[in-house]
Amino acid sequence: MRAIEAGTAFLLLFGGIWTLVGVIVTIAFTVAGGPAWDDLILNRRAVVVSATPVSVQPGNGQINGRPIFRIAYTFTDRQGRARSSETSTTDGPSIAAASARMPLTVEYDPEQPSRSRMQGQSASTFGLFVLLPLAVALVGGAVLLVGLQRTLQLRALYVRGIAAAATVTGVSTSMMRVNDRPVLHVDYVFDAAARSECFGGRTTMRDAPAVGDQLWILYDPNDPTRNVAAA
Numbered sequence: 001m002r003a004i005e006a007g008t009a010f011l012l013l014f015g016g017i018w019t020l021v022g023v024i025v026t027i028a029f030t031v032a033g034g035p036a037w038d039d040l041i042l043n044r045r046a047v048v049v050s051a052t053p054v055s056v057q058p059g060n061g062q063i064n065g066r067p068i069f070r071i072a073y074t075f076t077d078r079q080g081r082a083r084s085s086e087t088s089t090t091d092g093p094s095i096a097a098a099s100a101r102m103p104l105t106v107e108y109d110p111e112q113p114s115r116s117r118m119q120g121q122s123a124s125t126f127g128l129f130v131l132l133p134l135a136v137a138l139v140g141g142a143v144l145l146v147g148l149q150r151t152l153q154l155r156a157l158y159v160r161g162i163a164a165a166a167t168v169t170g171v172s173t174s175m176m177r178v179n180d181r182p183v184l185h186v187d188y189v190f191d192a193a194a195r196s197e198c199f200g201g202r203t204t205m206r207d208a209p210a211v212g213d214q215l216w217i218l219y220d221p222n223d224p225t226r227n228v229a230a231a
Helices: 006-033 037-045 092-099 127-160
Strands: 047-063 066-076 082-089 104-109 112-118 162-178 181-190 198-204 214-220 223-229
Touching: 006 127, 006 162, 006 181, 006 198, 037 104, 037 112, 047 082, 047 092, 066 092, 066 104, 082 104, 082 112, 092 104, 127 214, 127 223, 162 198, 181 214, 181 223, 198 214, 198 223
Parallel strands: none
Antiparallel strands: 047 066, 047 104, 066 082, 104 112, 162 181, 162 214, 181 198, 214 223
16 A cells, blocks of 8 residues: 555544553553542542551652652551551641641541542542543544544555546645645545546645646545545
8 A cells, every 4th residue: 555645644643642642641640649540439438437647758749839748557447457558648737647646537448448548638649630641542542543544444445446537626735734844735626437526635745736737546436535646
């Protein structure tokens, strides 16, 4: 198959970049700050207990200019067993109370007691903010899928399409740029076996043909609106 057109390359390139960056950042936030779904689980089945602080350690980074601290604590679950857990917070009063070894009110998951948070706070350092890079990944994935679909359609035309001569009717500069090069859109018209004056277009970053020039295209005999420039 010949090289894919510039418009499809744009979808594949930027869709792939957005997907990769979104996935990497989502994973980094989840590993560093804990999964956002911990709060959803605790919202459903948390049990409130009093916990004893064990240590307070500076964490990595800041949120809104406030340093993150990790607080480790122990508590007794409702079966009477001693449990250990920890959470991250930027809340000054909570950090001061833990540093003074004052009792803390925490919520824990009875099915996984290590999953816990201080009451009224979040179990995940970044909370729902982690959904932002996840949304970027989802949008990028959708763009990438469109690019892959167009690539498969182009491949089918290159394999089974019928050749025809087309006449260029217009050349314009699109709003897309790839590697700082403008993407040009070329419109053309051609006659198919079953109908005349079928229209099509292509995108390119190379020198575009002039209006009135001829170029070869490939079209689907069952649907001439599905066509592609042969070169």
